[in-house]
Amino acid sequence: MFNSYIKTAWRSLWKSKGFSILNISGLAIGLASCLLLLLYAYYHLSWDKRFRNLEHLYVIESNQFADNEIFTYQVSPGPMAKAIETQVPGVVHAIRVTSYFADGITRYKDNIFRTSGLNADGAFFELFNYHFLRGNAETALTNPNNIVITEDLSKKLFGKEDPINKTVMRNDTVPLVVSAVIANPRPNESFQFDYVLPWRVLENEHPWTKNAGWGSNFTDTYVQLRSEKDFKTADALIRKMVMANQDNYKAEAFLFPLAKNHLYREFSNGKATGSGQIAQIRLFIYLSVAILLIACINFMNLSTARSQKRAKEVGILKTIGSGRKSLVFRFLGESFLVTVCGLLVALLLLLIALPYFNSLLKIELRLPLSSWKFWTVIAFITVTTSFIAGSYPAFYLSSFRPVKVLKGLITNGRSVVPIRKISVILQFSTAVFLMVATFSIYKQVEYIRNRPVGYNKNNLIEIKAEGTLKDRKDVLINGLLHNNVITAGTGTSISITQGGNNGWGFSWPGKPENQKVLIDFLGVGFDFRKTFGTTLITGRDFSREYPADTAGENILISETAMNVMKLKSPIGTLIKDEDGKQYTIVGVFKDITKGSPYYKINPMIVFYQKTPGFITMRLNPQKNITGAVDAVNSELKKLNPAFPPDIAFVEDNFERKYQNEHVLGVIANIFGGIAIFLSCLGLLGLSAFAAEQRTKEIGVRKVLGADVLGLTALLSREFLVLVLISFVVAAPVSWWCMHNWLEKYDHHTDLSVGIYLLAGTTVLLIALLTVGTQGLKAATANPVKALRSE
Structure with missing residues (x-):
C-alpha cells in the first residue's frame, strides 16, 4: 500500500516538473537553513560537555564593590585555591589556571613557532579529562620543567618523532621536557591551547606571583566538589574568604557552575541573571523553527494553488471508489516524497555551505554524519515536516465533492482564505523582524566603530x-x-x-x-x-x-x-x-x-x-x-x-571586539534574506491560487475593456494589504526585542524611524515584485481560453 502511494506521488511530481522543482527547492532551503542553525546552536549547547565531571566543576567568580555598584569578574587571588582545598569540606580539588602569562615561542632544533598555552596546577588533568596519546595524566605536570603538548604542536615540532622526554626551549631561555601528548582541544571548549605548563614555570618567570596576596587577582580558580549536596556549604565559606584574609578590601568570591559559564555568564548587581549568550542561541533555535515553518507553509500554499488542476483528479478518483482516507494518504505520500527529495538537496547544500559559514563566523561546525543522534533528528524533522507541509493540502484537496468538481463548481471555500492569509502575515512578520534586527545590529556596530575612543587607531x-x-x-x-x-x-x-x-x-x-x-x-x-x-x-x-x-x-x-x-x-x-x-x-x-x-x-x-x-x-x-x-x-x-x-x-x-555582534548580524542578514525569499514563494503560491480562482472574472473584465495595469493592481492590492499588516505586527515586537538588546550596552545607538521605514519599504517592494509578476501574468492571459467553457 505504502509503495503504491509513493509510486503515485512520484508520477504526479514528474508530471508537474516545474511545480515540483519549486516545491523541493523551497523545502530544501528551509531544511538546510534549519539544520545549519541547529548545528550552530548545538555547537554552543555542547560547550565543555566532554569533561566527565562537568556537573561537579565550578569556577570562582569575584564580586567587587565600588561606587554603589557590584562588578563581577572571573578572576581570583593566587592563595585562594590552596585555602579552598584545605579549609572547605566537600572539595575534591581546587586548582589555579591562567593563560595570561603562558603564551610565547616554542623551539625544537630549527622548528620555531609562536604558541599559546596555560599555566596550571598539577591536578589540572584530574579535573579535565583530556585524551592522552602519550604519557600519563597523573604525572604529566609533577616536575617543574615539564610541558604537555597537543597533537598538532607535536607534529609541528617533531614530525613523526616520539616527543616524550625531548627538550624544547621556551622563549629561547627556558628548557622544558615533554612529558605527555594529548589530543587537540575541541573548538567548543573553554580552554584553547598548544601546551600546558606547570604552575612553577609561571612563578619562576614572574616571581611576584609566588608571594602575591589576597588583594592581587591574577588567576582563574576551578573547584571540583564531591557532590552537588556540598555546594551550599562550600559556597557560603568561599564567600567569606577574601575579606577574612585581606584588610580594607571589600570583595566576595563565589562558586559558579562551569557548565553554565559559557551560556549563562551574565551578572547584575553581583547575581546571575540566568541570561547571557543563551539568549542568542535561543533566538537562533526560534529562527530555525520559523524558517522551517515558512517553508512548510509555502508547500501548503503552492499545493493548494494547484487545486483547480487537481480537483478533477480528486473527483474522478472519488467517483471510481477512492475514499477520503486513501486520498489523504496519497497526498501525504506526495508530501513525504517532496520532503525526502528536499532533505537530500538540503544535505548537499549544507556540505557546500559549511566551509563558507565556518570561515565567515570563524568557528568549526561539522556535519556529524556518523552520529546516530544526528540521523534520529533528521528522521524526526523529515516526518514532522512532511506531515505539517502536506496535512493542509491533503485534507483540503480530499474534501472536494466529486459532483461539484466534475461540474466545475469548485470554489476556494470560506475557511481556506483566512488560514492562507494568516500564514502570509506570519511569514512576512518574521521577515520584517529579521530585517529590523539586521539593520539595528549593523547600526550599533557602526556606532561603536565610529565612536571616538580618545586616540587615533589608524596606522x-x-x-x-x-x-x-x-x-x-x-x-x-x-x-x-x-x-x-x-x-x-x-x-x-x-x-x-x-x-x-x-x-x-x-x-x-x-x-x-x-x-x-x-x-x-x-x-x-x-x-x-x-x-x-x-x-x-x-x-x-x-x-x-x-x-x-x-x-x-x-x-x-x-x-x-x-x-x-x-x-x-x-x-x-x-x-x-x-x-x-x-x-x-x-x-x-x-x-x-x-x-x-x-x-x-x-x-x-x-x-x-x-x-x-x-x-x-x-x-x-x-x-x-x-x-x-x-x-x-x-x-x-x-x-x-x-x-x-x-x-x-x-x-x-x-x-575583534565586535565578533559576537558580527556573528549575530551575519546570521540575521543571511537567514533574514532566506526568510524573505521563502515568504515570497508563499506569496507566489497565494497569488497564483487567487488568480486561478478568478480566471473567468479576469476574462470578463478584459472583454469589457479593463486594461492590464488595472487588472494587475486588482490582483495585487489584497496581498499588499497583508504585507502592510505584517509590518504593523512586526514593528512593536522588533522594537521591544532590539531595545532590550541595545540596553545591555553602556554605549548604544537608538532605534530610529528610518530603520523601520527602510525595512518596511524593502519588504513591500519585494512583495510587490512577486505579486505583480503573477498578477501581470494573469492579466495578460487570453480571455478566450478562460471563457470558452461558458
Whole structure:
C-alpha cells in the first residue's frame, strides 16, 4: 500500500516538473537553513560537555564593590585555591589556571613557532579529562620543567618523532621536557591551547606571583566538589574568604557552575541573571523553527494553488471508489516524497555551505554524519515536516465533492482564505523582524566603530615586548624614527585593546573614607600623547627632562578621573596608592577607551613604566603600509632574532571586539534574506491560487475593456494589504526585542524611524515584485481560453 502511494506521488511530481522543482527547492532551503542553525546552536549547547565531571566543576567568580555598584569578574587571588582545598569540606580539588602569562615561542632544533598555552596546577588533568596519546595524566605536570603538548604542536615540532622526554626551549631561555601528548582541544571548549605548563614555570618567570596576596587577582580558580549536596556549604565559606584574609578590601568570591559559564555568564548587581549568550542561541533555535515553518507553509500554499488542476483528479478518483482516507494518504505520500527529495538537496547544500559559514563566523561546525543522534533528528524533522507541509493540502484537496468538481463548481471555500492569509502575515512578520534586527545590529556596530575612543587607531601597531625587546625598546623606536618608518613610538604595560589592570586602592584629597572607585591603570613610556594621538586638557606628557617622571613619582590622569576626584586644579595634586606611596599629577588627558568599546569608561591613571609589556608605534602615513611593515619586520629580526616578528594593528584588534555582534548580524542578514525569499514563494503560491480562482472574472473584465495595469493592481492590492499588516505586527515586537538588546550596552545607538521605514519599504517592494509578476501574468492571459467553457 505504502509503495503504491509513493509510486503515485512520484508520477504526479514528474508530471508537474516545474511545480515540483519549486516545491523541493523551497523545502530544501528551509531544511538546510534549519539544520545549519541547529548545528550552530548545538555547537554552543555542547560547550565543555566532554569533561566527565562537568556537573561537579565550578569556577570562582569575584564580586567587587565600588561606587554603589557590584562588578563581577572571573578572576581570583593566587592563595585562594590552596585555602579552598584545605579549609572547605566537600572539595575534591581546587586548582589555579591562567593563560595570561603562558603564551610565547616554542623551539625544537630549527622548528620555531609562536604558541599559546596555560599555566596550571598539577591536578589540572584530574579535573579535565583530556585524551592522552602519550604519557600519563597523573604525572604529566609533577616536575617543574615539564610541558604537555597537543597533537598538532607535536607534529609541528617533531614530525613523526616520539616527543616524550625531548627538550624544547621556551622563549629561547627556558628548557622544558615533554612529558605527555594529548589530543587537540575541541573548538567548543573553554580552554584553547598548544601546551600546558606547570604552575612553577609561571612563578619562576614572574616571581611576584609566588608571594602575591589576597588583594592581587591574577588567576582563574576551578573547584571540583564531591557532590552537588556540598555546594551550599562550600559556597557560603568561599564567600567569606577574601575579606577574612585581606584588610580594607571589600570583595566576595563565589562558586559558579562551569557548565553554565559559557551560556549563562551574565551578572547584575553581583547575581546571575540566568541570561547571557543563551539568549542568542535561543533566538537562533526560534529562527530555525520559523524558517522551517515558512517553508512548510509555502508547500501548503503552492499545493493548494494547484487545486483547480487537481480537483478533477480528486473527483474522478472519488467517483471510481477512492475514499477520503486513501486520498489523504496519497497526498501525504506526495508530501513525504517532496520532503525526502528536499532533505537530500538540503544535505548537499549544507556540505557546500559549511566551509563558507565556518570561515565567515570563524568557528568549526561539522556535519556529524556518523552520529546516530544526528540521523534520529533528521528522521524526526523529515516526518514532522512532511506531515505539517502536506496535512493542509491533503485534507483540503480530499474534501472536494466529486459532483461539484466534475461540474466545475469548485470554489476556494470560506475557511481556506483566512488560514492562507494568516500564514502570509506570519511569514512576512518574521521577515520584517529579521530585517529590523539586521539593520539595528549593523547600526550599533557602526556606532561603536565610529565612536571616538580618545586616540587615533589608524596606522597604530603593537608588538609584544618579548626576548631582548624589553631592554631594546628605544633602539627599535629610534632606528625606525631615523628611517622615517614611524612618526612616534612608546612602550605600554598592556595592549590598549586589553581590559583588566585596575583597582580601588587610590585616595586623593577630599575623598570620602568609604568611597570605592574602580580605576584603570596603564603604564607607558615617553611620547605617550604623540604616539596615541591623545589630547591633553592641561599639564604635560612624561618627559626625559623631569627625573621625577622616570622615577615613577609623577602620573597622568584622565578627564573622568579628574571629575570623579572633583579636582578643580589637578596639576600638582598628590594622590596615594594602597601602600601609601605618593604620586603627583602632572597632566590630564581626554578619556581613552581601554579594552571593550561597549562599556562605560572608568577613571584612568597613567604612570611611567621603563620596561614595557608592549611596544606601540605609529607608522608614517606618508609611507606605503606594506613597505613600512616590512621595514619593522626587518628591524625586529635584527634586534630579536630568536622570536618571529608578530605585528598587530590596533584597529584590527579593536575590530575583534565586535565578533559576537558580527556573528549575530551575519546570521540575521543571511537567514533574514532566506526568510524573505521563502515568504515570497508563499506569496507566489497565494497569488497564483487567487488568480486561478478568478480566471473567468479576469476574462470578463478584459472583454469589457479593463486594461492590464488595472487588472494587475486588482490582483495585487489584497496581498499588499497583508504585507502592510505584517509590518504593523512586526514593528512593536522588533522594537521591544532590539531595545532590550541595545540596553545591555553602556554605549548604544537608538532605534530610529528610518530603520523601520527602510525595512518596511524593502519588504513591500519585494512583495510587490512577486505579486505583480503573477498578477501581470494573469492579466495578460487570453480571455478566450478562460471563457470558452461558458
